[in-house]
Amino acid sequence: MPTTPSPARSSSSSTGLRLPTAWAYTSRWAIISRPMEEKDCLSRLQKLCSKAEYCEADVYKKALKYMDSDAEAAARITRSLVEERYVDDLRFAGAYVREKANIQGWGPVKIRFQLRAKGVKDAVIGEALGEIEPRKAGEKLDRLMAAKAKSLKGDPQLRLKLLRFGLSRGYGYEDVEASLGRIKNNA
Structure with missing residues (x-):
C-alpha cells in the first residue's frame, strides 16, 4: 500500500x-x-550554471529531468537561463575547446565532433575552434606522438600505430604525417 x-x-x-x-x-x-516546481528548477540550474559552463542542450536535458519530462516548462527555463546569460553556447564552446586542446591534447576534428554531439551549432563551433593556435597544436601533437613512439619502441608497425594514434586524437592526416616526419628527423 x-x-x-x-x-x-x-x-x-x-x-x-x-x-x-x-x-x-x-x-x-x-x-x-x-517533480520540482519551475522556480525551484530555475534556481537549481542557475546555481549549477554559475559554477561551470554548460551548453544549451545539456541545460535543457537537466531541466527536462528535473521537471519530470515537462517539455514546455524545460524550454521556458532554458530560454530564461539563456536570456539571463547563465548559458551561452559560444562561451561553453570556447571553454570546451581550450580544455580539450590544451589539457587533453585533442585535435580540432575530435573537438568539432564532440561539440556537434552536444548540439552546438556549426557557426559557434567554427568560431570557438579559431582560438586554437596551429603552432601550439602542432607542438602538442609532436609531444604526444613522441611519447607514444617511446612506448612503442622496436614495434614493427610503429609508423602505422602512430598514424592511428594521431588520427584518434582528432588531428588531420596531413598534421599527423608532418608530425611523424618531425619525430623521424629528431630521432
Missing part, C-alpha cells in the same frame, strides 16, 4: 530516516522524487 507523507511535515520511515516533504516513498526501500 503506497503512502505519502503529509505536505505539512517531514515523514519518518520505520528505519528512523527523516525524509523531507519533497520526497514520497512507496515502500520502505523505494524512494521516488516528485
Whole structure:
C-alpha cells in the first residue's frame, strides 16, 4: 500500500530516516522524487550554471529531468537561463575547446565532433575552434606522438600505430604525417 507523507511535515520511515516533504516513498526501500516546481528548477540550474559552463542542450536535458519530462516548462527555463546569460553556447564552446586542446591534447576534428554531439551549432563551433593556435597544436601533437613512439619502441608497425594514434586524437592526416616526419628527423 503506497503512502505519502503529509505536505505539512517531514515523514519518518520505520528505519528512523527523516525524509523531507519533497520526497514520497512507496515502500520502505523505494524512494521516488516528485517533480520540482519551475522556480525551484530555475534556481537549481542557475546555481549549477554559475559554477561551470554548460551548453544549451545539456541545460535543457537537466531541466527536462528535473521537471519530470515537462517539455514546455524545460524550454521556458532554458530560454530564461539563456536570456539571463547563465548559458551561452559560444562561451561553453570556447571553454570546451581550450580544455580539450590544451589539457587533453585533442585535435580540432575530435573537438568539432564532440561539440556537434552536444548540439552546438556549426557557426559557434567554427568560431570557438579559431582560438586554437596551429603552432601550439602542432607542438602538442609532436609531444604526444613522441611519447607514444617511446612506448612503442622496436614495434614493427610503429609508423602505422602512430598514424592511428594521431588520427584518434582528432588531428588531420596531413598534421599527423608532418608530425611523424618531425619525430623521424629528431630521432
